[in-house]
Amino acid sequence: MAEPMYRTLFDALLTHSGIPLTEAESAGIHEATRHLMPMLERLHAPRPVSLEPATVFAPK
Amino acid sequence: MSTLPNTLAEAARMIAAKQASPVELTQIALDRAAALDPALHAFIRLTPEVALAQARAAEARQMSGTLRGKLDGIPIGHKDIYETAGVPTTAHSRILEHHVPTRDAAAVQGWAEAGAVMIGKTATHEFAWGGPSFDLPWPPARNPWDVSRFTGGSSSGTGAAVAAGLILGGTGSDTGGSIRAPAAFCGIAGVKPSFGLVSRRGVLPLAYSLDTVGPLAPTVEDCALLLQAILGPDAEDPSHSQRPAPDLLGTLGDGVKGVRIGVVRHFFEDEVPSTPAVRAGIDHLCDVLRAEGATIRDVTLPPVLDFHDVGWIILMTEASSVHEPWLVPRFREYGEILRERLAMARLVSGSDYVQAQRRRRELCVAVARVMCDVDLLICAGAPREAPPIEEVGKFTSIATPGITIPFNLIGQPTVSFCTGFGEGGLPVGAQIIGRPFEDALALRAAHAFERATNWAGRRPLI
Numbered sequence: 001m002a003e004p005m006y007r008t009l010f011d012a013l014l015t016h017s018g019i020p021l022t023e024a025e026s027a028g029i030h031e032a033t034r035h036l037m038p039m040l041e042r043l044h045a046p047r048p049v050s051l052e053p054a055t056v057f058a059p060k
Numbered sequence: 061m062s063t064l065p066n067t068l069a070e071a072a073r074m075i076a077a078k079q080a081s082p083v084e085l086t087q088i089a090l091d092r093a094a095a096l097d098p099a100l101h102a103f104i105r106l107t108p109e110v111a112l113a114q115a116r117a118a119e120a121r122q123m124s125g126t127l128r129g130k131l132d133g134i135p136i137g138h139k140d141i142y143e144t145a146g147v148p149t150t151a152h153s154r155i156l157e158h159h160v161p162t163r164d165a166a167a168v169q170g171w172a173e174a175g176a177v178m179i180g181k182t183a184t185h186e187f188a189w190g191g192p193s194f195d196l197p198w199p200p201a202r203n204p205w206d207v208s209r210f211t212g213g214s215s216s217g218t219g220a221a222v223a224a225g226l227i228l229g230g231t232g233s234d235t236g237g238s239i240r241a242p243a244a245f246c247g248i249a250g251v252k253p254s255f256g257l258v259s260r261r262g263v264l265p266l267a268y269s270l271d272t273v274g275p276l277a278p279t280v281e282d283c284a285l286l287l288q289a290i291l292g293p294d295a296e297d298p299s300h301s302q303r304p305a306p307d308l309l310g311t312l313g314d315g316v317k318g319v320r321i322g323v324v325r326h327f328f329e330d331e332v333p334s335t336p337a338v339r340a341g342i343d344h345l346c347d348v349l350r351a352e353g354a355t356i357r358d359v360t361l362p363p364v365l366d367f368h369d370v371g372w373i374i375l376m377t378e379a380s381s382v383h384e385p386w387l388v389p390r391f392r393e394y395g396e397i398l399r400e401r402l403a404m405a406r407l408v409s410g411s412d413y414v415q416a417q418r419r420r421r422e423l424c425v426a427v428a429r430v431m432c433d434v435d436l437l438i439c440a441g442a443p444r445e446a447p448p449i450e451e452v453g454k455f456t457s458i459a460t461p462g463i464t465i466p467f468n469l470i471g472q473p474t475v476s477f478c479t480g481f482g483e484g485g486l487p488v489g490a491q492i493i494g495r496p497f498e499d500a501l502a503l504r505a506a507h508a509f510e511r512a513t514n515w516a517g518r519r520p521l522i
Contacts, residue, residue, distance in 0.1 A: 005407065017406040018388045028454075029404050035459040036407065039369040043415045053417030054424065055269060 082133025165262025190398025237464025
């Protein structure tokens, strides 16, 4: 099973968000980042720099 | 008559022939809802005054020979994220518990103008994402085939109400499978239209670049009738393609002779293992469509995990932006499931989101390339029968790849319908996917299957 998000990063991001989590909620979400982290890792696989996102601004 | 006809199309024929009265049908729907909803929780609220006023108007048109079409006098429901003028629209959430819109959503307006009768507002997962939740002001909807089971979500109340015969159609929304999962688990039909085909004006958003709105109903034909009534450009919806309304009904009965179909077998056999009944349903569907003249072969798309990653990162990020105004000041008012999912969404960065959108483009191109050689795709509707409602986990949809979100990501039309019943006696289903804006062909193929078999329009004995 994948590792969860680094705890210090996790705490920093949620502190920055301002969301008032209890310790139990925080622990549960941190554990569930085991599912999030592999998703993010796969998304950052290298791809051509010219490949634009699907939602580019298109002036009309 | 003590129950509604099994299909919307049949009710429409009876109304046209003056064999059924809109007021009588409405009263049956209201009585049945009053009797069964305490166990099903399909409705957030019934709207008997609105319903009976609309039904009386429909009946006057019936008597004067001025019916507006096949939806006139038909009892329907609206998912409680569709804004309804003067009727609370709560999103099944404390956050909007007292929200009373002043204007109807475009789809609500479309069906009302066609004469449909609103029986009530149906349950959803909180803001179409957080559920099934047991800590909200209203309980989650239950599956009429077995009330201990999940309906699928998030259009859970509409799915339950249609399957139980409380209404003959209803609205749903589909961001990652929220029309198709309830259709599959409840043994009915549902359509996730092409992105940009149907106006989303007045429908509370979950994820801007994935959300679609569409119908659930007993059969594919019923869905086509409902969908046709809400097509056409809407300058007030910036995501609408502004294309003219396609004719879904004129070709619905034309069958599939010469249609080329690809089966995305690796999705539901290898990558998201499905039960024998689900796979048998797909084989049955292929046999029927082949006998009707289609050519069918297996095709290969990118791995389902690629769609899963991209789909969920986009959904989470966009949902997080939707909820930004409430997230901190009203965090405790959300139910536990949505609360924690939204908190997790704050861990995704802007760079992650853009990478997901870039990968999305690659996936769209990959699917379009495969669909140069086939006109339609087939996939299972859900990998198994409806699970027990208590077993649906808070992060299950993120932890486990699904077979519905790929088709949100690529914006293509998808029809979900029943292909039989599984080992546990509950429905199983399939999806037929068309190219963008070829919704009519996907409906035609699904209708061809329903016409040749007897799975559509069945109701549980409740």
